[in-house]
Amino acid sequence: MADGRELVANVPIRCCAPSESFAPGGICGEPACWERPDAELGGAHFCDVHRGPTDVAIAGVAIVRRVHVVAEIVFNAARTGRAASEDEAVTRLLDAVRAAGGAVSLHAVTTDVGRQPIPVLAGVTSGRRGRGGPGG
Numbered sequence: 001m002a003d004g005r006e007l008v009a010n011v012p013i014r015c016c017a018p019s020e021s022f023a024p025g026g027i028c029g030e031p032a033c034w035e036r037p038d039a040e041l042g043g044a045h046f047c048d049v050h051r052g053p054t055d056v057a058i059a060g061v062a063i064v065r066r067v068h069v070v071a072e073i074v075f076n077a078a079r080t081g082r083a084a085s086e087d088e089a090v091t092r093l094l095d096a097v098r099a100a101g102g103a104v105s106l107h108a109v110t111t112d113v114g115r116q117p118i119p120v121l122a123g124v125t126s127g128r129r130g131r132g133g134p135g136g
């Protein structure tokens with residue numbers, strides 16, 4: 001297989017060791033520092049815990065397969081003001097993707113305001129929703 005083009009973004013390389021105890025996908029997924037030179041692409045990188053005796057440290061360039069997911073992620077704002085709301089939502093998204101071992105190429109952030117219907121929950125009586133709980 002050809003090595004392919006040079007990928008610019010520095011996305012974490014993740015351990016491919018199979019594991020039933022790790023979800024999702026049944027692999028370890030932790031950052032990988034070791035590679036198995038004769039393994040197939042997608043099964044060649046390992047973390048410190050799962051490295052084998054013949055694995056070598058990843059140095060210089062690693063051949064990786066990248067999965068690109070295009071999606072629209074929506075949050076209801078939890079802060080006041082457009083800029084603060086967008087900053088908080090983007091930070092939350094970046095943190096979640098980094099925790100999952102990925103990286104984000106941010107293209108656009110937009111905000112709108114509208115009415116969101118709230119489902120009626122069984123057993124909840126209607127009443128005035130005040131600030132600060134009881135007595136507030």
Ligand SMILES: [Zn+2]
Binds near residue numbers: 030046047048049050
């Ligand atoms: Zn691992």
